[in-house]
Amino acid sequence: MNILLTGGAGFIGRWVAKRLLADGHSVRILDDLSNGAEANLAEFRDNPKLKFSKGSILDESLLAQLFENDRYDICYHLGASINVQDSIDDPLTTFNNDTVGTFYILEQCRRHHVKVVFMSTCMVYDRCMDDSGINESHPIKPASPYAGAKIAAENMVLSYWHAYGLPTVVIRPFNTYGPYQKTGGEGGVVAIFVKNKLAGKTLNIYGEGTQTRDLLFVEDCARFVVEAGYSDKVNGEIVNAGLGRDISVNDLALLIAGDASRITHVEHIHPQSEIQKLLCDYSKAERLLDWKPEITLEEGIRQTEAWIRKTDLI
CATH class of the missing domain: 3.40.50.720 (NAD(P)-binding Rossmann-like Domain)
Structure with a gap:
């Protein structure tokens, strides 16, 4: 086509x-x-x-x-x-x-x-x-x-x-999230966290970090x-x-950093637009498109980290 x-x-x-x-x-x-x-x-x-x-x-x-x-x-x-x-x-x-x-x-x-x-x-x-x-x-x-x-x-x-x-x-x-996502201010949380981990920086979480994301x-x-x-x-x-699985931003940061001492909380830049819990029901996509996710969160983070290391964006 x-x-x-x-x-x-x-x-x-x-x-x-x-x-x-x-x-x-x-x-x-x-x-x-x-x-x-x-x-x-x-x-x-x-x-x-x-x-x-x-x-x-x-x-x-x-x-x-x-x-x-x-x-x-x-x-x-x-x-x-x-x-x-x-x-x-x-x-x-x-x-x-x-x-x-x-x-x-x-x-x-x-x-x-x-x-x-x-x-x-x-x-x-x-x-x-x-x-x-x-x-x-x-x-x-x-x-x-x-x-x-x-x-x-x-x-x-x-x-x-x-x-x-x-x-x-x-x-x-x-x-x-994944390879080619920006690792700076306009990037996604996974890419930013991974970049900061590799650069030896702290992982900053907006607000309390209890908000969840389906990644x-x-x-x-x-x-x-x-x-x-x-x-x-x-x-x-x-x-x-x-x-079809959500994770709190606190748990995501710990999964990526592996060290709670490298995680800090900062004031939220737009708390009024925060969505506290995001969890996807993708059953319609599975029914109509025969689609379902194939990459686990852990594997996806591993591939993202490998790409950031390779491209030297630290």
């Missing part, structure tokens, strides 16, 4: 690109490199089936040109502002990128009848109250402008299924993203993906 992948130079996007190319598809990546980096695509630089365009999903004329020239079968829409604190500090940028940009993508896909796989987030959910996990009918809570913009975009995506019959699916991966290894996430595009069974649906 001929595929458009927005945000394909980002952390999850480059793994989605890798899987699509391995499956033999032609992939056009559109990325403005605000979060991603061309270096993430170095592995595929010589693949004739990969094309890269630097540009914004807010550039309507560029989108029109790409859709007219390439004639896509699927659009995997991962391009977005992704940082919760940034959305609190500057909600306009997040709204434009995540909601308005998604609308522009939808309009092109409607004109050319291209399936849309929309990458949303588990951050749209209200906290999990027990160990049964969060399924797709769980209450949502826009606790940050990031979550609010994603919910707005989700509703637009699903409206194009109901109003126009355009094949669309909303996917909500839980906290994804999904990035290759499992990419497989989920790709399969959502291939299957008609999920058209018009919202689908979760996660490990």
Whole structure:
């Protein structure tokens, strides 16, 4: 197939690109490199089936040109502002990128009848109250402008299924981690903790550290993203993906550092947008896509640490 992948130079996007190319598809990546980096695509630089365009999903004329020239079968829409604190500090940028940009993508896909796989987030959910996990009918809570913009975009995506019959699916991966994730301030908790451990620094936990996360290894996430595009069974649906196991940030830090004395607690930068418990119920993905995670948390952390050591990002 001929595929458009927005945000394909980002952390999850480059793994989605890798899987699509391995499956033999032609992939056009559109990325403005605000979060991603061309270096993430170095592995595929010589693949004739990969094309890269630097540009914004807010550039309507560029989108029109790409859709007219390439004639896509699927659009995997991962391009977005992704940082919760940034959305609190500057909600306009997040709204434009995540909601308005998604609308522009939808309009092109409607004109050319291209399936849309929309990458949303588990951050749209209200906290999990027990160990049964969060399924797709769980209450949502826009606790940050990031979550609010994603919910707005989700509703637009699903409206194009109901109003126009355009094949669309909303996917909500839980906290994804692994190789190629940033290890600095905009990175994920696993990458930051591992980097600090290897650098001999303390692992700083925001707040009390009792908040839990369901951590999904990035290759499992990419497989989920790709399969959502291939299957008609999920058209018009919202689908979760996660490990199905949560861990407190305190326990995660101890698992990574192996030494409680290297862990400290600091004031939370956005306590109002914290979700106290995140635990995924991925039974819908298993039922409709025959998908389930394959990499354990311990193995995923081992692979992440090995990558950070290898790339010398300490």
